[in-house]
Amino acid sequence: MGFDKFLGNQPIVTVLRRMLGRGRVPHTLLFTGPRGIGRYTLAVMLAQAANCERFEDDFCGECAPCQAIGRLADPAPLIDQGLAERGENPDAATVERVPLILQTHPDVWALVPDPVRRKQPAARPVIRMGQLRAAQRAAYFKPVARRRVFILESAETMRRDYANIFLKILEEPPETATFVLLAPRPDDLLDTIRSRAVTFRFAPVGAGPIEEFLKRRGDLGAPERRLAAQLSGGSPGAALGIDLEESRRLRSEVVELIERAAEGGSWAELLAGSERLAKREDERFENILEMFYSVLTDLLEHGFALQGRTPRNPDLQGRLEKLGRRVGPAQVRQMMESLDRLAAGLRRNLNRQLNLDAAVCSWALGGAAPRSHPRRASGR
Ligand SMILES: [Zn+2]
The missing domain is CATH 1.20.272.10 (Zinc Finger, Delta Prime; domain 3)
Structure with a gap:
């Protein structure tokens, strides 16, 4: 139970575990790679490990922080809940005042591009000013457990002028906070942000392990599993969702x-x-x-x-x-x-x-x- 459940990209997992083991987690990490390859999953695992009560070489997955943070792994219902709480047709001011933040533990925050509403979502959901400001404030609070982790899904959707708010935090990072930025490619982000981050490029996962993964997760027959694995471009999440x-x-x-x-x-x-x-x-x-x-x-x-x-x-x-x-x-x-x-x-x-x-x-x-x-x- 722990990092061994992560599929593919073992060199990245090894480096992260080493950093965690030494208690030296960088303030800014950048995970790049195609959609569905596991960047978000690994970011959540990192947050679990950084706050696990029994962490030695790995997180336990069973203590209270591990369990609570683990619920962040499936963001869809949390997004739905956040949008429902804000109301179906919010105006622009409300969208900024009530930022969409996914949270299942006080120290771990996931920021995802805000679709604004549940029915008829925004044409192109983006990370908003209100979300960044909320994270900025929270980053300077002392963690309840050990480390505040902020996961920014699709960080490339952050408007360039808002990115400066973010840059301010990265320039003087709070000792107990880590930002994990997720983006398809490193050059999707401003140079000034990228240069402050430790970058991990996620490589495609082999078709074999993806077929195994599909076997454990679903009801596809062997030929369909093979085809889905081949079509996924090395992305387990894509293989799982493919029609x-x-x-x-x-x-x-x-x-x-x-x-x-x-x-x-x-x-x-x-x-x-x-x-x-x-x-x-x-x-x-x-x-x-x-x-x-x-x-x-x-x-x-x-x-x-x-x-x-x-x-x-x-x-x-x-x-x-x-x-x-x-x-x-x-x-x-x-x-x-x-x-x-x-x-x-x-x-x-x-x-x-x-x-x-x-x-x-x-x-x-x-x-x-x-x-x-x-x-x-x-x-x-
Ligand atoms: Zn634990």
């Missing part, structure tokens, strides 16, 4: 768009496909981008005839091999570069559909010439 049928449908649309671009299909068809993907409301656009990357990576590896590779989209291999005969590695690289530009544009809040349209059209231009001129596309 295989829906995922196949979506990835199939992604492949179709690449096929059309490679064939030089009509602009109208290309743009219609791009619009369908960009406007989906049930799937985060970042996930759709990931699907493009995963399909293109399969194409690239296929193009170089890599031996012993594990395809990311095993259920679409036949189609991808066919497509790979038409699209060479150089063209796949160009496509990936345009996706990189698209991803960078999204971080600057550029319109996702226009950008996906532009990317897809550039692929068509890079391949065979499209059948119709864009200005005449509407007449066809």
Whole structure:
């Protein structure tokens, strides 16, 4: 019971345990890696270990602080409860005055991007000023147990001007407080914040351990477990939440768009496909981008005839091999570069559909010439 329940990234666990063992936990930690890889889970475990009554080399998971903090591991009901307590339609002032803080023990705080309300959440939940101010005040109080731990989920959603509040705390950190920032990539945060943090980059977990994990957690059959593990990109949380049928449908649309671009299909068809993907409301656009990357990576590896590779989209291999005969590695690289530009544009809040349209059209231009001129596309 303790850190051994954590899946993957054992080198990170080892370093954290060593820090805890020596009583030298840094004031600011940055956990980076894809969604669902376990950054939040490990942050909660760290908070347990920092406050466990029987900590030696590991936390016990059974003492009162361990139990209380452990309840933070499933944030969904806590978020729901916090939003319900604030009222269904709060105004902007109320959202700041009653900040969304998840807490199951007086010393451990989780800050998550505030969706504002339960029904119709904000378009893009962000960490708010009120949440940061509340954490700032709390950080200077003496802990009830040993250490105050503040977990900032999706720290990259913090507005840059608010980040300065945060920077103030990091510049003169209270002796008994630790901030654990979670973000997909280190460069999602301001340099000034990043440079004060000890960064741990979470690596993808192997398909084997993820299959084992799914076996313990769910009712999927062996072939489905294998597919879910392969599609998860090394992220146990993603594997657990995946809807295989829906995922196949979506990835199939992604492949179709690449096929059309490679064939030089009509602009109208290309743009219609791009619009369908960009406007989906049930799937985060970042996930759709990931699907493009995963399909293109399969194409690239296929193009170089890599031996012993594990395809990311095993259920679409036949189609991808066919497509790979038409699209060479150089063209796949160009496509990936345009996706990189698209991803960078999204971080600057550029319109996702226009950008996906532009990317897809550039692929068509890079391949065979499209059948119709864009200005005449509407007449066809
Ligand atoms: Zn304990």
